[in-house]
Amino acid sequence: MKRTLVVLIENKPGALARIVGLFHQRGYNIDSLNVAPVFDGSYSRMTVTTQGTENVVEQITKQINKLIDVIKVDDITEGSHHEIEFVLIKLLTKDFNKTFRSKLKNLLHHIIEQDESNVVIGIAGNSVIVDEFLLSLSYKSIIEISRSGCIGMHKSEKYLTI
Amino acid sequence: MKFSGGDLLMRALKDEGVKYIFGYPGGAALHIYDALFNQKHIEHILVRHEQGATHAADGFARASGKAGVVLVTSGPGATNAITGLATAFMDSVPLIVISGQVQSHLIGTDSFQETDMIGISRPIVKHSYIVNCAEDIPKIVQEAFYIATSGRPGPVVIDIPKDMTDPNKKFEYKKPKSINIRSYKPKVDPHPGQIKKAARALLSSERPVIYAGGGVIHGNASKELCALNKLVKAPITNTLMGLGSYPPKDNLFLGMLGMHGTYEANMAMHHADLILAIGARFDDRITNTPALFAPNAKIIHIDVDPASISKIIKADIPIVGQVRESLSALIKEIKKSKIKIDSEAIDLWVSQIKQWKSQYGLNHDLWKKTKKNEKILPQVVVQELYKVTNGDAWVTSDVGQHQMFVAQYYKFNKPRRWVNSGGLGTMGFGLPAAIGVKFAFPNDEVVCVTGEGSIQMCIQELSTCLQYGINIKIVNINNQALGMVKQWQDMIYDKRHSASTYQNSLPDFVKLTQAYGHVGFKVTKHEELAKVFKKAFALKNKLVFIDVYVDPSEHVYPMLISPNGSMKDMWIGKNKKA
Numbered sequence: 213m214k215r216t217l218v219v220l221i222e223n224k225p226g227a228l229a230r231i232v233g234l235f236h237q238r239g240y241n242i243d244s245l246n247v248a249p250v251f252d253g254s255y256s257r258m259t260v261t262t263q264g265t266e267n268v269v270e271q272i273t274k275q276i277n278k279l280i281d282v283i284k285v286d287d288i289t290e291g292s293h294h295e296i297e298f299v300l301i302k303l304l305t306k307d308f309n310k311t312f313r314s315k316l317k318n319l320l321h322h323i324i325e326q327d328e329s330n331v332v333i334g335i336a337g338n339s340v341i342v343d344e345f346l347l348s349l350s351y352k353s354i355i356e357i358s359r360s361g362c363i364g365m366h367k368s369e370k371y372l373t374i
Numbered sequence: 375m376k377f378s379g380g381d382l383l384m385r386a387l388k389d390e391g392v393k394y395i396f397g398y399p400g401g402a403a404l405h406i407y408d409a410l411f412n413q414k415h416i417e418h419i420l421v422r423h424e425q426g427a428t429h430a431a432d433g434f435a436r437a438s439g440k441a442g443v444v445l446v447t448s449g450p451g452a453t454n455a456i457t458g459l460a461t462a463f464m465d466s467v468p469l470i471v472i473s474g475q476v477q478s479h480l481i482g483t484d485s486f487q488e489t490d491m492i493g494i495s496r497p498i499v500k501h502s503y504i505v506n507c508a509e510d511i512p513k514i515v516q517e518a519f520y521i522a523t524s525g526r527p528g529p530v531v532i533d534i535p536k537d538m539t540d541p542n543k544k545f546e547y548k549k550p551k552s553i554n555i556r557s558y559k560p561k562v563d564p565h566p567g568q569i570k571k572a573a574r575a576l577l578s579s580e581r582p583v584i585y586a587g588g589g590v591i592h593g594n595a596s597k598e599l600c601a602l603n604k605l606v607k608a609p610i611t612n613t614l615m616g617l618g619s620y621p622p623k624d625n626l627f628l629g630m631l632g633m634h635g636t637y638e639a640n641m642a643m644h645h646a647d648l649i650l651a652i653g654a655r656f657d658d659r660i661t662n663t664p665a666l667f668a669p670n671a672k673i674i675h676i677d678v679d680p681a682s683i684s685k686i687i688k689a690d691i692p693i694v695g696q697v698r699e700s701l702s703a704l705i706k707e708i709k710k711s712k713i714k715i716d717s718e719a720i721d722l723w724v725s726q727i728k729q730w731k732s733q734y735g736l737n738h739d740l741w742k743k744t745k746k747n748e749k750i751l752p753q754v755v756v757q758e759l760y761k762v763t764n765g766d767a768w769v770t771s772d773v774g775q776h777q778m779f780v781a782q783y784y785k786f787n788k789p790r791r792w793v794n795s796g797g798l799g800t801m802g803f804g805l806p807a808a809i810g811v812k813f814a815f816p817n818d819e820v821v822c823v824t825g826e827g828s829i830q831m832c833i834q835e836l837s838t839c840l841q842y843g844i845n846i847k848i849v850n851i852n853n854q855a856l857g858m859v860k861q862w863q864d865m866i867y868d869k870r871h872s873a874s875t876y877q878n879s880l881p882d883f884v885k886l887t888q889a890y891g892h893v894g895f896k897v898t899k900h901e902e903l904a905k906v907f908k909k910a911f912a913l914k915n916k917l918v919f920i921d922v923y924v925d926p927s928e929h930v931y932p933m934l935i936s937p938n939g940s941m942k943d944m945w946i947g948k949n950k951k952a
Contacts, residue, residue: 222557225504226492237497267684274681280501280521283557 214243215269216261216295216364218372219276220283223249223256227281231258234279240264240272244297244339244361251374255283259363261339284372292367297342299335300324302356315348330355338362376544379508380409383472383539385547386515388415392443394434394813395419396427400447401487402474405539410445419813419842422834424451426806428458429832432467433770433810436793439594441468441522442810448474449487452533453494457800460498462529464797465615466592468522469529470515471495475504478535491533500528508538512549520553525560526679527592560678564695564703572650572674572691573707579648579672580719582608585631585660588615588796589653589677593697596620596789599652602701605708607720609727611639613654614796618786628727629736632660633934634778637734637946640932642727643668644942651675653697656686657797666940676700734932734946736782746901749925752776752851755903756783759821759849762907767819768811770794772804772828775857778930780823802831808846809838819847819911826852826880826921836890839917847910848919850883853926861929865945887919894919 221227228247235242240262247258262272269287276285303312308331316333319341325332335342339362346357366372377385383406387395396419399407410418421427424446431442442462446455452473462469475481476488492502501521503514511534518530537543576582584606590599596619603610603626610620611631620627631639643649649671654660661667664686675682675689676697683692693700737743741757744750756779759767765785770793771777777794786792793811795803808822829850839846856874863871887894893916897906903922910918935943935951946952 226496226502229493230496233496271681271685274685278679278681280555280558 213263213265213289214261215264215287215289216259216293216362217269217273217276217285217287218364219258219260219285220372220374221256221258222281222283223254224281227256228258230279230281231260231276234275235260235262235272238272238275240268244359246361246363255374259361261362283374286366286372288364288366291370293364294367295338295362295364296336297339297362298360299342299346300332300356300358301335301354302330302332303354305329305331307353312349312353315345319345375546377547378405378409378541378544379505379511379534379539380405380541381412382508382511382545382547383515383534384409384413384416386512386549387443388413389512390515390519391440392416395443395445396421396430396434396810397445398424398427398447398451400449400451400474402448402476402536403445403451405536405541406445406472406474406534408541409539418445419809419838421806421838423832424454425457425802426809426832426835426838428455428469428471429461429800429803429806430810430813430835431469432458432462432803433793433807434814435462435467435469435810436465436807437768437790437811438814439790441470441519444469444471446471446473447487448476448491449489451487452489452491456494456498457802459495459529459531461795461798461800461803463498463500465588465795466527467529468527470518470522470532471529472532472534475533475535477537478506479537481535491531495531498529499531502531502533504533505535505538508540508543509545509548511538512547516549517553517555521555521558561694562696562699564676564693564700566703568691568693569700569703569707572693572704573711574713575648575672575674575691576606576608576650576704577708577711577713577715580716581645581647581723582606582650582720583642583646583648584608584610584650584652585613585643585654586610586616586619586652587613587654589697590616590619591789593653593678594789595653595698595701598698598701598705602705602708605705606715608650609642609724611635611642613657613660614781614794616654617781617792618789621787622785623787626724628731630781631941632657634782634930634932636731636736636782637932637944637952638727638731640934640941640944641730644940646671648672648674651677651689652701653677655682658686661686662934662936662939662941662943668941734952738783738785744900746899748900750897750900750903750922752779752853752924752928753783754900755849755851755922755924756780756823758904758907759823760784762904762911763819763821767791767821768793768815770804770807770811770820770822772824772831773799773801774825774828775853775861775928775930776823776825776828776851779851801828804828805832805848806835808848809835809842809844812844812846822846822848824848824850825857826850826854826883827856833886836887836892836917840891843915845915845917848917850919850921852880852883852921852923853928854880854923855926857926858930864929883919883921892917892919894921896921896923898923
């Protein structure tokens with residue numbers, strides 16, 4: 213089962229490596245990973261998606277929590293939460309045709325750049341929708357693709373903060 | 375007054391109460407070694423290999439309860455310290471490993487003796503620091519000691535680029551008055567609600583077992599453990615790391631449990647209706663097949679590390695807290711409780727366990743029964759050692775059959791006296807660890823029980839022993855083979871002794887010891903054993919190496935049957951299952 217973890221860590225050199233390393237050391241896989249500084253810049257927030265039973269994920273969160281640089285960690289899979297992912301796609305302008313446009317219709321998107329040869333489109337949505345959209349495309353028509361990985365947050369009543 | 379980075383380091387270590395550093399110099403650490411030379415509070419012990427430094431500091435830490443300190447240079451100095459770091463990490467030993475590093479501007483350029491110590495050590499440390507600013511050294515040292523010794527203890531690495539200790543750059547000695555690490559607040563006191571539940575469960579059980587591990591030793595909670603069992607009167611077993619935390623003479627003590635635990639301890643665990651695990655982590659050498667573990671037992675698990683709880687075996691009543699505080703709270707709660715223990719049920723349970731013991735329990739009197747002309751049994755070597763030291767020595771060991779025989783037959787009566795590598799199982803640990811113990815307790819008897827395999831992994835430290843007058847006794851249980859490997863090959867691989875024998879290439883250990891400037895004795899006959907021990911231990915100021923040739927065919931029993939066995943499934947002799 214897919215699980216989504218959010219982690220608040222010290223924004224220090226090596227802190228990210230400790231968390232990523234821990235997944236490997238303990239035999240777990242990372243499906244997606246997003247990390248960036250938050251608040252005053254001395255913290256970083258990560259969202260990690262992984263696979264595992266409840267017991268496995270409980271063990272992962274405990275092991276992450278043990279790292280000295282980790283302030284808080286939460287498995288947000290259970291209970292209501294928000295998840296979103298950002299995608300950048302570059303394709304040839306000639307491939308940016310009707311069929312393609314119709315696929316975009318139901319997605320939150322923005323055409324960031326368009327000239328005679330290339331189009332760059334930004335897309336946002338939860339990972340399931342993004343996955344579906346990407347699977348529907350022919351990869352021959354796509355030149356470049358970059359995904360932010362899922363970022364997550366509890367719904368309003370719960371917090372993971374400093 | 376202003377200090378160089380090296381001087382800051384020395385002063386910070388002194389402020390932490392450090393008396394000894396175990397280490398080995400080299401290029402990137404030379405500024406630090408110069409600072410060491412210029413002060414008088416800390417003595418440096420020069421080992422012969424950095425692995426020896428880490429094990430010696432580890433032995434010092436396990437014996438004294440204080441953090442051990444290691445100083446090595448960059449590159450090979452750092453990588454040689456890795457085995458010792460992993461050893462300390464697995465057994466939760468507080469260790470500070472200071473490694474020299476190439477100058478900051480050379481990092482990442484594959485410069486001479488450069489290695490990414492922080493990266494290499496990452497999975498086997500509790501935490502690590504690289505010094506980016508010399509002024510931070512006092513604060514980093516202060517934090518490192520706090521992290522290493524609090525919560526679940528463990529090793530901390532401080533990697534110091536050479537320019538950070540430049541004698542020409544001077545700074546003020548500044549560090550915070552108190553430690554405040556916003557991301558690290560280890561829990562001390564247990565949850566009162568969980569303590570209530572635990573007390574109720576414990577008092578209502580009919581077949582309780584206390585399973586106490588190394589956490590009781592690290593947490594200095596032996597007294598509380600004994601006080602608790604005065605109230606609940608439960609049969610009690612120790613893990614390999616927990617031996618010494620409970621008096622072995624007590625009727626309720628079952629000895630060690632697990633892979634080579636006693637028959638009665640393993641049977642009691644399997645048939646218990648309640649297991650109180652204290653500072654133990656349900657290691658695979660304990661549980662055998664987890665799915666078959668103690669099928670009818672409710673589990674109470676006290677541990678300072680939440681990640682240890684329900685990792686292998688689901689705890690019904692988890693208690694996160696320091697062992698001592700948790701046991702004190704439990705004792706208080708039990709004294710308050712109106713529930714009376716079911717003495718009748720427990721008497722029945724204890725007599726059942728006694729019956730198991732009489733069936734297949736260990737024979738502590740083998741020494742009486744061995745005939746003069748028989749080969750020496752390794753178990754008898756430990757029994758004779760127990761006699762000649764009145765059961766009161768600090769004993770370190772290496773890894774293998776001899777380690778298990780000590781755990782089974784040397785009845786440790788005090789916490790911390792038994793120093794061995796349990797989690798990682800590091801051969802080569804025993805001799806340097808004994809050096810560390812001797813520095814912690816210079817007037818006490820320190821013995822290293824080893825095998826002819828293990829001792830050769832760090833034998834160079836015999837030279838360190840001469841330099842510092844380390845008058846330990848080394849008992850080499852020599853079965854002329856890698857005994858535990860051979861035992862598995864006998865049992866599982868149809869006696870194919872692949873790479874477990876030496877083809878008559880063993881050194882003459884007596885001559886070797888003499889070459890290192892010590893005294894050596896060789897024992898081949900049972901009738902000589904006690905006499906040689908007496909003679910060796912009478913040489914108070916000498917390191918004596920006693921090379922005892924034992925019956926090479928002997929196996930360690932009991933032994934849990936695996937795979938797919940439970941704790942009640944044991945070999946109790948060659949070709950004999952219980």
